[in-house]
Amino acid sequence: MGQRGEAVRDLQRRLGSAGLAPSGDAPGDFGVSTSEAVASFQSRRGLHPSGACDESTWLALVEAGWRLGDRLLVLAAPQLRGDDIAELQDALNRLGFDCGRPDGIFGPATAATLHDFQRNGGLTIDGICGPRTVRMLELLRRQTGSGPGVASVRESLGTTASLRTLRVVVGQFGGLSSITRSVTRALRLSGATVMSTDEYEAGAQAAAANRFDADIYLGFEARTDERSLISYFAVPTFESLGGRTLAAHLAAGWCTTAMPVPEVKGMRLPVLRETRMPAVLCSLGPVRAAVDATDAVTEAVVAAVTSWTSGSTDTSTSNR
Numbered sequence: 001m002g003q004r005g006e007a008v009r010d011l012q013r014r015l016g017s018a019g020l021a022p023s024g025d026a027p028g029d030f031g032v033s034t035s036e037a038v039a040s041f042q043s044r045r046g047l048h049p050s051g052a053c054d055e056s057t058w059l060a061l062v063e064a065g066w067r068l069g070d071r072l073l074v075l076a077a078p079q080l081r082g083d084d085i086a087e088l089q090d091a092l093n094r095l096g097f098d099c100g101r102p103d104g105i106f107g108p109a110t111a112a113t114l115h116d117f118q119r120n121g122g123l124t125i126d127g128i129c130g131p132r133t134v135r136m137l138e139l140l141r142r143q144t145g146s147g148p149g150v151a152s153v154r155e156s157l158g159t160t161a162s163l164r165t166l167r168v169v170v171g172q173f174g175g176l177s178s179i180t181r182s183v184t185r186a187l188r189l190s191g192a193t194v195m196s197t198d199e200y201e202a203g204a205q206a207a208a209a210n211r212f213d214a215d216i217y218l219g220f221e222a223r224t225d226e227r228s229l230i231s232y233f234a235v236p237t238f239e240s241l242g243g244r245t246l247a248a249h250l251a252a253g254w255c256t257t258a259m260p261v262p263e264v265k266g267m268r269l270p271v272l273r274e275t276r277m278p279a280v281l282c283s284l285g286p287v288r289a290a291v292d293a294t295d296a297v298t299e300a301v302v303a304a305v306t307s308w309t310s311g312s313t314d315t316s317t318s319n320r
Contacts, residue, residue, distance in 0.1 A: 003030040011053055014061040015041060046234065046268030056270055063104060068137075073129035075111040085110070088129055090237045091137045092117055102238050103273050163309055164191035168216055169209040171197045171271070175222030175287050182298040183218065190302055206274035216246060216308070217275045218301065223285030228259060231281045233273060234266025242278030242308075249304035250280065256303075257296035259289055 009028045015021060015037045024033030035051040042049040045060045053061075059081070066082035073085060086104035092113050093099060097120075099113035111127050118125045121136050168187055172180040177198065184196045195212050199205045209217045223229075230250050232243030247264045254261045262282070272279050284290040290297065 004028050008034070011038075011058075011061070014065065018044075018061065018064055046266065048269075060268075068129075069131065069134045073106055074127060075106060075108065080106040086235065086237070088114075088137070091141045093238075095137075095140055100276065101233065101240065102235060103233075105274070162191075163187070163306060166192040166216070166305070166309055167212060167214045168192050168194045168218060168305070169197060169205075169212055169214040170194060171199070171205040171209070171217065171219045173198075173200070173202075173219070173221040176220045176284065176290060178291055179284075179294050179297055180220055182294050183220075183301050186298050186302050187305065190306070192305075202270035203274055206271050209275050209277065209279070214275075214277050216242070216277055216305070217271070217279035218305075219271055219279065219281040221281060221283050222287045222290065223283050224287075225285050226260065226289075228254075228262035228285055228290075229265060229283040230262045231265050231267040231269060231272060231283070233268065233275075233279060235268055239266050240272075240278055243272070243280055246278055246304065246308045247280045249307045250282065250301065253300035253304045256300050257293045259284070259293050259297070 005028055008030045011030070012022055012025070012027060012034060015034070018041055020037040020040050022031075022033040022037040025031040038053050038057060039049040039051040041061065041064075042051075042057055045057075045064070047056060047060060063082040066084040068084040068087040068091075070084055073080060073088060081104055083104060085106045086102045088106075089099050089102035089104070089110055092110075093102065095117070097113045097117050099110045114129060114133070115125055115127050117123075117137075118127075118133060121133075121140075123133055123136060166187075170180050170184045170187070180196060180198070184194050187194045195208070195214070197205050197208045199208065205219065206217075230247045232247045233240040234244070244264075244266065251262055251264045262284075267281075269281060272281060284297075
């Protein structure tokens, strides 16, 4: 805090557009009110509520400013991102056109599904979501129900039957390499095909998991406090059923470790958002306690993945 200038003014304007105007600070002054508004926005968007405007938070603020119809949407490089794209994806999914989870990223799957929708709707098949396509979407989705959408149904049917056919990516973001090495080794001994990654950027880990065509992604990051969290991808209109179930299995098995039972929470963290498969991120703290419990954590992870592949629904835990 204590920062001042035009960049802070822009931040405050964007917070105001999101309904979180920091009225207690002067324009351009990053004080307590602005920090609290940032934390509120982060919580609303499924990010860690630090109160500091880091790169992920700023990009989320920019994306939150887009509404479907504000701009032409088309496959581009770099790929377009925004709430307007998430709205497009959600509408397509609810109409039975499966473009995958509504992650707000206009990628090849969204482009192909948009082509399919335009073909079925008698529109120009150009892969561009412009005014005519938006009008058709709005007309049709007023006639649909409020069910989970085809992407949710597809993911709920996607559980792999056996560890021996499972492809897993295990990632870590620093401080927990001993746990990830142990988990990787144990899963391999159980018959799974496992790739590990310690890329610094969340997007790089997600891209590696997508290229590997993984069935699940298991991420680990260290916390400085004693609170642990297991998160999976969720936004207001969608949650990863596979990720939620895996997270619940992990939390249920935590009683075998000396660490506090973690909270399970749907979030929109970058690595969860950009992976195409069920994914969880285990944020563990304190670091020393987590490292000391490596063997127990490893056993809990393998047991949870085994239960997940078998389709077990016995995930009772105080954090459900």
